[in-house]
Amino acid sequence: xxxxxxxxxxxxxxxxxxxxxxxxxxxxxxxxxxxxxxxxxxxxxxxxxxxxxxxxxxxxxxxxxxxxxxxxxxxxxxxxxxxxxxxxxxxxxxxxxxxxxxxxxxxxxxxxxxxxxxxxxxxxxxxxxxxxxxxxxxxxxxxxxxxxxxxxxxxxxxxxxxxxxxxxxxxxxxxxxxxxxxxxxxxxxxxxxxxxxxxxxxxxxxxxxxxxxxxxxxxxxxxxxxxxxxxxxxxxxxxxxxxxxxxxxxxxxxxxxxxxxxxxxxxxxxxxxxxxxxxxxxxxxxxxxxxxxxxxxxxxxxxxxxxxxxxxxxxxxxxxxxxxxxxxxxxxxxxxxxxxxxxxxxxxxxxxxxxxxxxxxxxxxxxxxxxxxxxxxxxxxxxxxxxxxxxxxxxxxxxxxxxxxxxxxxxxxxxxxxxxxxxxxxxxxxxxxxxxxxxxxxxxxxxxxxxxxxxxx
Numbered sequence: 534x535x536x537x538x539x540x541x542x543x544x545x546x547x548x549x550x551x552x553x554x555x556x557x558x559x560x561x562x563x564x565x566x567x568x569x570x571x572x573x574x575x576x577x578x579x580x581x582x583x584x585x586x587x588x589x590x591x592x593x594x595x596x597x598x599x600x601x602x603x604x605x606x607x608x609x610x611x612x613x614x615x616x617x618x619x620x621x622x623x624x625x626x627x628x629x630x631x632x633x634x635x636x637x638x639x640x641x642x643x644x645x646x647x648x649x650x651x652x653x654x655x656x657x658x659x660x661x662x663x664x665x666x667x668x669x670x671x672x673x674x675x676x677x678x679x680x681x682x683x684x685x686x687x688x689x690x691x692x693x694x695x696x697x698x699x700x701x702x703x704x705x706x707x708x709x710x711x712x713x714x715x716x717x718x719x720x721x722x723x724x725x726x727x728x729x730x731x732x733x734x735x736x737x738x739x740x741x742x743x744x745x746x747x748x749x750x751x752x753x754x755x756x757x758x759x760x761x762x763x764x765x766x767x768x769x770x771x772x773x774x775x776x777x778x779x780x781x782x783x784x785x786x787x788x789x790x791x792x793x794x795x796x797x798x799x800x801x802x803x804x805x806x807x808x809x810x811x812x813x814x815x816x817x818x819x820x821x822x823x824x825x826x827x828x829x830x831x832x833x834x835x836x837x838x839x840x841x842x843x844x845x846x847x848x849x850x851x852x853x854x855x856x857x858x859x860x861x862x863x864x865x866x867x868x869x870x871x872x873x874x875x876x877x878x879x880x881x882x883x884x885x886x887x888x889x890x891x892x893x894x895x896x897x898x899x900x901x902x903x904x905x906x907x908x909x910x911x912x913x914x915x916x917x918x919x920x921x922x923x924x925x926x927x928x929x930x931x932x933x934x935x936x937x938x939x940x941x942x943x944x945x946x947x948x949x950x951x952x953x954x955x956x957x958x959x960x961x962x963x964x965x966x967x968x969x970x971x972x973x974x975x976x977x978x979x980x981x982x983x984x985x986x987x988x989x990x
Contacts, residue, residue: 610889611641615667617876619646620830621853625910629901633893640889649674650770650956656881660686665881668890669897675706675715676951678879682714688880690714693891694898700915703875706944715877716898719905719912722942723776723872724935725864726764726843727836727850738842740863747866751822754842761824764817765841766966767833768826771959772947777823777845778814778962779872779946780865785809788870788941795949797985801976810976815969826966848931852909857927864940871935873942875915950984957982 618626623646630642647655649672659665660681672678681687690713696704699717707715733739736757741747754763767773782790786805793799799806817823824832824841833853836844844850851857864871878897880890902914906924913924913932924932935942947955961975980986 606637606639606889606892609639609641610886611643612668612886612889612893613643613645613666614669614671614893615645615647615652616671617646617648617673622849622910625852625905625908628908629897629904632904633896633901636896637892640892642893649677653677656681656686657684660684660881660883663883665883667881668884668886669878669880669893671718671876671878671897673874673876673945674948674951675874675877676949678707678715678877679709680951681879681881682709682712686882687714688882688884688887688891690716690880690894693895698917700917702944703915706875707877707879715879716894717915718876718878718897719902719910720873720875720915721847721849721912722931722935723780723845723847723945724931724940725780725862725868725871726845727860727862728843729837730859730861732839732842741866743866751817751820755822757842759839760842761835761840763822763841764824764843764845765832765836766824766826767829767844767846768963769829770956771826771963773829773832773846774826774962774966775947775958776847776872780845780868781809781814782806782946783870783872783943784865784868785813788943791872791943791946791949794946794983795985797983797989800986801979801983807972807976810972815965815972818966818969823966826963847911848913848928849911851911851927851931852925853911857909860927862931869939870941870943872945874945874948952984954979954982954984 616626630644634642652672678687694704694713694716703717704713707713738750741750751763754760786809835841837854851860854860878894880894884890899916902916903919903923906912906914909925911928913928947958958979961979964971965975
């Protein structure tokens with residue numbers, strides 16, 4: 534009986550062992566299958582990672598190609614172009630747009646008006662969010678373009694815009710670290726005091742040849758019936774007043790004063806600078822020879838109507854009057870330099886139409902300049918290949934007058950410095966026009982806040 538029991542137990546043990554072995558084999562087989570499946574998936578993932586790494590490596594190793602205008606723009610594209618021109622000035626720019634659209638029927642231009650001071654507030658915020666309100670943006674503030682380029686927001690135009698193709702010093706204003714970030718458009722000049730020829734003839738007035746002649750001219754004009762002030766003071770944000778101040782400084786301190794002030798080699802509080810304000814400009818304000826600040830386009834209408842006789846303004850004024858053949862200008866006697874500068878176009882990195890934007894920008898910098906300079910916009914080309922005989926007739930005479938006099942063209946003082954100081958400069962000059970007794974404090978403020986002077990401590 535015991536032997537049977539032992540045999541039964543042995544048989545049961547054998548059966549259990551067989552079952553265990555079978556289960557183990559099954560489990561091992563299943564586990565092996567799962568591991569194999571996992572390994573296959575890992576291999577597939579590794580393969581995809583390897584492929585991706587290869588693509589990244591290829592892209593990284595490939596030289597960065599500079600887009601060119603010759604590349605084809607496929608499909609219909611609408612570019613938003615932001616510029617500073619309104620009213621008649623916008624109509625003259627529209628001629629450029631029309632010519633471009635005729636040459637490139639698949640690219641439509643939507644023009645939006647924004648002044649430089651507005652853009653300086655709007656763009657940094659949008660760029661920081663990697664968005665842009667425009668595909669091509671035009672501004673006279675070269676410093677702003679360079680600032681945005683340093684922060685990585687502007688398309689590099691090196692190779693597309695060549696400095697040697699333009700008037701000396703123009704492209705250099707929008708270069709940083711050897712690269713070009715802006716395309717020059719047409720150039721404006723701020724040559725002096727504009728007057729109506731018919732007005733001067735009617736009252737027997739003559740262009741002054743000396744400082745005393747200038748003072749006597751102002752005295753004569755002040756006595757003419759209907760004249761409110763001999764000189765109308767244009768205003769906007771304050772920049773027309775800054776143009777007058779720069780002209781006085783250039784006349785009495787020479788062409789290099791702009792550069793010296795920018796770099797704080799000479800300060801506004803220095804005796805020679807203060808003397809120009811105290812003995813030349815401020816006495817004219819106190820005598821009532823300058824009007825109170827008036828919005829600059831309204832000032833043109835009042836000047837043309839005979840309420841004022843002289844208006845210090847840029848060459849674009851020629852395109853904003855009813856009869857450009859009736860106007861001429863003079864600079865202060867003894868002056869050897871005038872302010873001149875260009876508008877610049879740049880492309881934000883966040884445009885969705887890069888090639889179309891480059892095509893339009895290149896057009897602006899070349900053929901577009903010829904078209905714009907041929908209109909009454911009061912501009913001259915910065916592109917050396919632009920034919921002089923295509924320039925609008927009244928501007929041809931301005932060009933001739935400036936070149937024959939050997940006038941040196943210098944950059945705009947506040948445009949060159951830019952930033953907070955520029956608007957401060959404008960505000961301080963409006964204060965000067967209203968209260969000349971504040972001159973010492975104004976000059977002190979301008980010196981203390983000038984970036985180059987602050988850097989020197």
